[in-house]
Amino acid sequence: MHCFLLLLLATTCFFSLHLCLALDSLTFTKPIKDSETLVSQGGRFRFGFFSTIKSKNKYVGIWFSDVSPQTVVWVANKNTPISDSYGVISISNDGNLMVTNGLGQVFWSSNVSAPLVANASKARLMDSGNLVLQGNNGETLWESFNYPSDTFLPGMKLGKDSKAGENRKITSWKSLDNPSPGSYSFGISPLKFPELYIWEKELPKWRTGPWNGQAFIGSRRNPRKRFKGFNLEKDNQGKMLLSYEESSLMFHFKLEPEGVLHEKAWNKEKQEWSSGPDVPGPPCNSYGKCGEFGICSFNETVPCKCVKGFVPKNQTEWSGENWRSGCVRKEPLHCDRGSNNNWIKRDVFMKLEMIKVPISVEFSEANENGCEKTCVDDCNCTAYAFNDVNGCMLWRRSLLDLQDYMRNGIALYIRVASSSAVSSKQTHTHIVKISIGIAVALVGIALSVLSVFIWLRFAKRRGKNRNARLVFQMIEASSTVSNVSGSIFLNQPKLEELPLFEFQMLATATDNFALTNKLGQGGFGVVYKGKLQEGQEIAVKRLSQDSGQGLEELMNEVIVISKLQHRNLVKLLGCCIEGEERMLVYEFMPKKSLDHYLFGQQEQTLLDWKTRFNIINGICRGLVYLHRDSRLRIIHRDLKVSNILLDEHMNPKISDFGLAKIFHINEDEANTSRVIGTYGYMSPEYAMRGLFSEKSDVFSLGVIILEIVSGRKNSSFFNDDKNMHLLDYAWKLWNDGEATALADPRIYDKSFENEIRRCVHIGLLCVQDHSNDRPCVSTVISMLGSENIDLPEPKQPAFVAKWDAEKRASFNDVSVTAVSGR
Incomplete structure (x- = not known):
């Protein structure tokens, strides 16, 4: 009798997997078919094949168990659906989890690269909704939480794992019936103080504001009582993982195909999903909706308004409810005009309450009392804020994506011109001692008297910018540039014909020197892209007020380049000198600088050999003009690939004449006690003895030629064992009879072998x-x-086998010059 019962039980187990096998796991010998599913131990989730409402295709995924309609949270074969009903989920011979169709074709695999053993692997569906591939000892070999679909579940971690090296995000479905990746993604931006973003094809659509250790500054969401909030794990190796806790686990965030993030919790009484506030929600439903210096308000009929002290940049667009162009200042900052010591017109800081802080925040070590002063003392600082968790936060130039009346918002202080402030309740001014104010006022009176005297003496000068032009000429007369060039300019027409630009015109052209218009930065300061009212594109080179270089270099560049006209030299359009502001205005070069193409990974293929050879020729033609063919003999002294700009046809133009020197007709060599240039491009006689001549520029030209041929920086290490510099490497290849091996392999063509060898020889x-x-x-x-x-x-x-930091330092020890690297 007992034997009969055992036999009956064994027979029943054989025909009923649901009774005898663990419902939450599959093994090498126990796969699951199209009609079967795994169920997590607590019954919350199922794993198996499913179809969308309007599609007969079969997908493998995870969904909430016993919830209608079916709510899928993860999909394996999102890009490769199965068209038949004979699919199988199994453990493969190499121990991976895989999905096959009726013909045995593999449609998806866990693709674990480490060697596995089939009999030792097991796939288990956890109550968290995580599908885990486990080894013989229970260790996790792979898990679905590391490859999220469109749903962010409790316990899942989004962000950057220092081991994986990728930023893990959830991605929307293409449509409600197509789980392949759509246009939207949601995740964490791994900054010092990270933010949550929704991206549309890599472009921001929405953001929370920075993490303050407990919440995201500027979030409007009102978490449910049982929702315990976000947790952020960080380390010094780049790890930044965000997760959240929820007691019931019947809760999730879902990114819909239209780019809206839904917060959903299961309502047992109503047997339906209840949703929290949509993100992003109306009316401030998109990133940067109101443009720069515009605030989006959730409590207003018209959502966008300008910060006080600002006006719409394009009133016509704003009237048509297109606010993207943003706002501009009514009046330029007094700090920008360079007279920031004038206590009468000092800029003030206007306080905005409960603000979602704008993008591009920077952090300072200053305490609460010092935070304001840090911003006040820096004319580039547009706004600041302080809280106990984040400390001192600073913003430079334009402010984008401002929103007010935020639940977790903070007080933001924005710099405005004093005349733009409305009332003392709306301003937060920097306190200036009365004694200093009086002294500054007296200096201002003295300067005013002097200005009147100068104006009377030069009243006959024409032009609306004659005061600025007068300042320009006074600076020129006192500049050491005149001493360098001797009497060469005494009989030359001064710079009367050089156009002078007003500061406000250039501020408008560059959107108030917005970071988005920044083209580059050097020892002089920052270069911005701009567009004049008539449509002409320009490049504005703005002197940094804390730059070690500056006035002499600017005046030198004006005097030199204003007298030069050549197709391979950048054209100077004019300059601006107002207060302490000093700027040069050039023709805009749309293709940026040569180093961008030689050393930028994504741009290298644009420079084929023919283009590179033409660039070398163009640089040489520009140098010949400087050295021999122009009215002046010019030694550039800072020739390098970053100072070679390219026009729309990839023609090279030499730029940056701030360090250039002018020679007399009978002068071949000069000496300086102030050596300024760029290591790697400076000739040995200039770097060590301060001697410069045409041959100094020729040395720099040789380095540039070798860089263009090789596509490598002159400081690149070509052989780690020998610590080779580019010149070392080129010399070694030449002696070995392999000069063409120096060529960039990405553009090497045997038909150009002779030209390449010749260029290496010339270099x-x-x-x-x-x-x-x-x-x-x-x-x-x-x-x-x-x-x-x-x-x-x-x-x-020169410098072969000895170009390293220690020996560069030794040059200074034996030299009488003061070397300043750039």
Whole structure:
């Protein structure tokens, strides 16, 4: 009798997996078919095949158990649906979890690269909704939480894992019936103080504001009572993972195909999902809706308004409820005009309450009392805020994505011109001692009297900018630039014809020097892209007020480049000098600088060999003009790839003449006690003894030629064992008879082998140790243009095998010059 019962039980187990097997797991010997599912131990989730409402395709996924309508939280084969009903989910021979169709074709795999054993692997569905592939000892080999779909579940972690190295996000479905990746993603932006973002094709659509350790500053959401909030894990290796806790686990965030994030909790009484506030929600439903310096308000009929002290940039667009163009200042900041010591017109800080802080926050170590002063003392600081968790927060230039009346918002102080402030209740001014104010006022009176005297003396000068032009000429007269060039300008027409731009015109053209218009930055300051009212695009080079360089370099560049006209030199359009503001205005070069293409990973393929060869020729033609063909003899002294700009046809133009020197007709060499330039491009006689000549520029040209050929920076280490500099490497290849091996492999073409070898040869001739051995630039052009010219054998380049930081420092120890690297 007992034997009969055991046999009956065994037979029943054989035909009923649901009774005898663990319902939450599958193994190598126990796969699941199209009609079967796994159920987590607590019964919250199911795993198996499913179809969407309007599609007959079969997908493998995880969904909430016993919830109608079916709510899928994870999909395996989102891009490769199965069209038949014979699919199988199993453990493969290599131990991976895989999905196959009726023909045995693999449609998806967990794809664990480490060697696994089939019999030792098991896939288990957890009560959290996480599908885990486990090894023989229960260790986790793979888990679905690391590959999220469109749903953020409790216990799941989004963000950057230092081991994985990727930023984990959830991604919307393409449509309600198509789980393939759509246009929207949601995740964490791994900044110092991270924020949650919704992206539309990598462009921001919505953001929370920065994390303050407990919540996101600027979030409007009112968490449910049982919702315990977010947790953020961070370390010094780049780990930044965000998760949240929820007691019932019947809760999730879902990113819909239209880009809206829903917060959903299961209502047992109504047997339906109840939703929290949608993100983003109307009316401030998109990132930067009101543009720069515009505030979006949830409690107003018209959501967008300008910060006080600002007006719409385009009133017509604003009247049509298109607010993207944003706002501009009614009046320029007094700090921007350079007279920030004038206590009468000092800029003030206007307080805005309960604000979602704008993008691009910077953090300072200043305490609460010092935070205001840090911003006040920096004319580039547009706004500041302080709270106990984040400390001192600063913003520079434009403010974007402002919202008010935020539940977790903070007080934000925005810099405005004093005349734009409405009342003392809306301002937060910097306190200035009365004694200092009186002293400054007296200085202001004295300057006013002096200005009247100067104006009377030069009243006959024409032009609406004559006061600025007068300041310009006074600076020129006192500048050391005049001493450098001697009497060369005494009989030359001064710079009367050089256009002077008003500060406000350039501020408007560059959107108040917005960060989005920043083209680059050097020792001089920042260069911005701008657009004049008539539509002309310009580049504005703005002197940084705390720059070690400045007035002398600016005046030098104006005097030099205003007298030069050549297709391979950047054209100077004018300048601006108002108060302490000093700016140069150039023609805009749409293709940026040469280093962007040579050393930028994404741009290298745009420079084929023919283009590179043409660029080398163009640089040489520009240098010949500087050295021999212009009215002046100019030594550039800071020639490098970042100072070679490219126009729309990829023609090179030499720029940045701030360090240029002008030679007399009978002068071939000069000496300076102030060596300024860029390490790697400076000739040895200039770096160590302060001697410069045409051959100094030729040395720099040789380095540039070798960089263009190789596509590598001059400081690149080509051989870690020998710590090689570019010149070392080129010299070694030349001696080994393998000069063409220096060529960038991405553009190497055997048909150009002779040109490449010739360019390497010329480059090595230009970087020879002794200046007399180097060819002049006109000779270089002849060498490039004819294969019939026999070139001399190059001698050992300068600095070979000794270009390292320690020996560079030794140059200063033995030199009488003051070396300043850039």
